[in-house]
Every structure is written in structure tokens, then in C-alpha cells.
Amino acid sequence: MPGKYYGAPVTTDSVIDRREPTGVSDELPIIFQSCSSFVRNLEMLPPRVTTEVSVQGDAAKSIFKEISMELNHLLKAGFGRRGFLSGSSLLLTGALFGATEEAKAKTPPVAEPPDAVPQEKQDKNALLADLVTANHILQDQGVVDGYGHVSVRNPANPNHFFISRWLAPDLVTVNDIVELDYDCVPANGDTRKLYSERWIHAEIYRVRPDVKSIVHTHAPTVVLMGTINEPLLPIYHMGGFLGTGLPVFDIRKSFGMTNMLINDAAKGKALAQTLGDKPGALMRGHGGITVGNSIMHSVGRSVYLKINAEMHLQAGNRKIETLSPEEAHQAEAGNQEFPKDWDLWSRMVKKS
Numbered sequence: 001m002p003g004k005y006y007g008a009p010v011t012t013d014s015v016i017d018r019r020e021p022t023g024v025s026d027e028l029p030i031i032f033q034s035c036s037s038f039v040r041n042l043e044m045l046p047p048r049v050t051t052e053v054s055v056q057g058d059a060a061k062s063i064f065k066e067i068s069m070e071l072n073h074l075l076k077a078g079f080g081r082r083g084f085l086s087g088s089s090l091l092l093t094g095a096l097f098g099a100t101e102e103a104k105a106k107t108p109p110v111a112e113p114p115d116a117v118p119q120e121k122q123d124k125n126a127l128l129a130d131l132v133t134a135n136h137i138l139q140d141q142g143v144v145d146g147y148g149h150v151s152v153r154n155p156a157n158p159n160h161f162f163i164s165r166w167l168a169p170d171l172v173t174v175n176d177i178v179e180l181d182y183d184c185v186p187a188n189g190d191t192r193k194l195y196s197e198r199w200i201h202a203e204i205y206r207v208r209p210d211v212k213s214i215v216h217t218h219a220p221t222v223v224l225m226g227t228i229n230e231p232l233l234p235i236y237h238m239g240g241f242l243g244t245g246l247p248v249f250d251i252r253k254s255f256g257m258t259n260m261l262i263n264d265a266a267k268g269k270a271l272a273q274t275l276g277d278k279p280g281a282l283m284r285g286h287g288g289i290t291v292g293n294s295i296m297h298s299v300g301r302s303v304y305l306k307i308n309a310e311m312h313l314q315a316g317n318r319k320i321e322t323l324s325p326e327e328a329h330q331a332e333a334g335n336q337e338f339p340k341d342w343d344l345w346s347r348m349v350k351k352s
């Protein structure tokens with residue numbers, strides 16, 4: 001009974017105050033809080049002590065991230081709520097009991113991720129290779145499924161952008177990339193079938209010269225956040241770009257009854273207008289978008305949009321102490337490219 005489960009919030013500064021729990025079991029936030037608290041406590045130790053336990057601290061962070069990923073996979077695998085919680089509890093128990101021994105056994109990683117290459121300095125081949133990788137990452141991270149897409153502005157011709165032809169993202173290769181102008185006309189006469197929602201990209205690029213890349217997602221938790229009339233605020237630093245919340249595009253307000261898709265220029269313009277100068281938007285009954293100043297930026301934001309939405313919903317009726325606007329601003333200043341995430345996510349899709 002979603003309407004009852006997600007009670008209307010009362011927002012006071014950074015706090016979303018909810019009604020008392022309705023008795024629905026929800027252990028997951030406790031698991032996340034426990035892990036976060038464990039890592040945070042390590043980080044708060046004096047410098048001398050922190051140095052002595054630094055390997056354990058890094059290992060704990062790594063394990064926490066692995067747990068999050070495993071939980072995502074369990075969710076994606078369709079575990080029921082109770083089954084999902086049982087699985088996650090087992091994972092957590094095993095991870096915590098094994099943490100110390102694993103930290104001793106593992107040597108610290110020595111490879112640093114490569115520095116990010118600014119998009120305007122990439123040659124076309126490297127840019128298109130990143131766009132292909134982005135398609136695979138987004139599918140692997142659960143941001144897109146058979147639908148959803150990512151594009152990048154052409155640095156050599158800023159009125160054009162690159163995007164895959166109509167294809168499931170995990171199948172995209174460099175030969176599937178097409179170049180479109182603001183009217184969604186292929187630059188090279190390509191006649192292959194295109195995404196009906198390519199107008200999302202064209203009309204945002206047209207009015208946002210700062211935007212170099214766009215992701216469109218139908219991730220279930222992002223869809224849900226666009227329907228429950230609650231602000232999606234940053235729960236942790238990686239969601240700092242959410243700031244004071246994202247605008248919600250309601251296609252019905254301007255276009256009445258539709259199939260919900262942004263399948264022409266007028267709808268693309270309306271969405272771009274709702275987006276304004278924000279880093280993303282939710283779309284009622286449909287999904288969401290994130291924009292960025294590079295492929296890594298828009299992809300990173302889309303992944304953390306999804307994770308932040310998952311955490312918001314997992315909190316159920318509990319009070320969420322979100323980042324304040326100033327905390328969000330400062331956190332966002334440190335997350336401009338997500339290079340280490342991009343390196344990790346790229347390796348994950350290249351292994352499989």
C-alpha cells in the first residue's frame with residue numbers, strides 16, 4: 001500500500017520527518033547505517049591510530065561497497081523483500097567476521113586510476129569508445145535495461161551529438177553510434193532506426209551549452225521517486241549533486257494524455273525547460289535524466305541518482321538526516337568526474 005507506506009514528509013532544513021513505522025520489516029537501513037558507522041568510526045580515529053589501521057579501514061570501505069553491489073544484484077535478481085533481507089544479512093555477517101582476516105591477507109592496491117582526460121581533448125575515437133563503455137556500464141549498474149540511453153556532445157561540432165542507434169545498451173558497439181543534429185537528423189544520412197526519445201538529448205543540448213553528456217534512465221527506484229511527491233535529497237556525499245532536490249517533469253501538465261515518451265521536439269523542449277540549470281530531473285511515470293560536463297560525469301551522476309533513490313526508499317518511514325544545502329554544495333565540489341568509479345565500472349564490464 002505505497003500511499004500509506006511512504007507518508008508525506010515534513011521537511012525542516014535537512015531532515016525528512018516521517019510518520020511512525022507501520023510495522024513493515026526493513027532491516028536494510030540498519031545494515032547500511034552499521035557499515036557507515038563502522039567506517040566513519042575508523043575515519044574519526046586520531047591520525048596516529050588511523051595510520052596504524054589504515055589497511056583495515058580501506059578494506060572495510062571496500063567490503064561495504066561490495067555489500068552494496070551484492071545487494072543491488074540481489075534486488076535486480078528479483079529477490080522478495082524478506083529473501084533479500086535474509087541474503088543481505090548473511091552477506092553482512094560474513095563480511096564483518098571475515099574483514100580482519102581479509103585485511104591482513106590482502107596487499108594494498110597499488111594501481112591508481114588514470115587521470116581523467118577532459119572531453120574536449122579526447123580524439124573522436126576515444127570519445128566514441130567511452131560512449132560505448134558508458135552504454136555497457138549503465139546496463140551493468142542497473143541504470144538502464146533494454147531501454148534508456150546515453151549521449152555525448154560532439155566537441156568538434158557542438159551542435160551535434162553522438163548516441164547509439166535503437167539498440168539495447170549492452171549490445172552497443174562503435175558501429176552503432178550515430179551523429180545527430182538538434183533536429184535529430186543524422187549527419188551522415190544514416191537510415192537505421194533511432195531512439196524515439198532522442199529529443200530528450202537534442203533539446204537539452206540546444207539550451208544547455210554547458211552540458212556535454214546526458215543519461216536517460218528508467219531505473220525503478222528513480223521512477224518511484226518521481227511519483228511519490230517527496231523531494232529526493234542527498235542522503236550522502238556522493239549524492240551531493242542533488243542539492244536541494246531535482247525538478248519533476250509531469251508530461252500531463254503540458255500535453256494531456258500521452259504514452260509518456262519524449263518523442264518529439266515540443267516534449268523535449270518542455271523537459272529541457274523543467275530541467276533548467278539543474279544537474280538532473282525526475283519524470284513522473286517514466287524515469288529521469290542526469291546531465292554532466294563529460295560522459296563520466298553524467299554516468300556517475302546517474303548511478304548515484306539511482307543509489308540515492310534506493311536508500312531513500314529503503315529508509316521507509318524512518319527520519320532521514322539528509323545533507324544540508326551547504327554540505328551538498330561542498331560534497332558536489334569534490335565529485336566532478338567520478339574517475340575512480342569510472343575506472344572500476346569499466347573494468348567490471350570489460351571482465352564479463
Ligand SMILES: [Zn+2]
Nearest residue numbers: 197216286287
Ligand atoms: Zn524513456
